[in-house]
Amino acid sequence: MDKLRQITRKRKEAHAKLTKMDSKVYRAFLEMEKAAYSDGALSKKSKELIAVGVSVTIDCESCMQWHIEQAVGSGATKEEILEAIEVGMEMGGGPAVVSSRFALDVIEDVFKE
Numbered sequence: 001m002d003k004l005r006q007i008t009r010k011r012k013e014a015h016a017k018l019t020k021m022d023s024k025v026y027r028a029f030l031e032m033e034k035a036a037y038s039d040g041a042l043s044k045k046s047k048e049l050i051a052v053g054v055s056v057t058i059d060c061e062s063c064m065q066w067h068i069e070q071a072v073g074s075g076a077t078k079e080e081i082l083e084a085i086e087v088g089m090e091m092g093g094g095p096a097v098v099s100s101r102f103a104l105d106v107i108e109d110v111f112k113e
Contacts, residue, residue, distance in 0.1 A: 004109050007062050037070070045074035049084040052103070056088025059099035068106045078111050 018026040037047050048071035055063035068081055076084075085103045089096045107113075 004065060004106065007065055011062060011066070043074070045071060045076050045080075048074055049076060049080060052081060052084040053088035053091065056085050056100050056103055057092035057096050059092075059095065061099075061102050064099070064103045065106050068103060068110060072110050078107060081107060 037044050037051075042050075048067050051067040052064065052071055055067055071081055071084070081103075085100050088103075089100050092099070
């Protein structure tokens with residue numbers, strides 16, 4: 001899964017660069033992200049599963065990878081992640097079905113199948 005490792009590496013590199021450059025917008029984004037995914041009326045796990053579905057719908061590979069990993073880290077099962085992907089497929093139609101292929105690769109990697 002070289003593509004997954006490359007996405008992770010690029011995400012970490014960009015994070016480090018933006019942090020080092022003291023980007024006010026990026027700092028605000030990280031705070032917003034922290035607030036958005038903290039437990040509230042919905043659990044962090046539920047919010048991550050929502051983000052998985054949205055990521056599939058908008059075809060954001062890095063987002064799919066990140067939110068699937070975060071969902072698993074928050075206790076989501078493979079079945080829950082699949083259902084979130086399926087919601088994204090329904091909302092996005094054919095193009096989202098195509099983007100779900102990447103999400104399936106991430107599941108395979110995360111669950112070491």
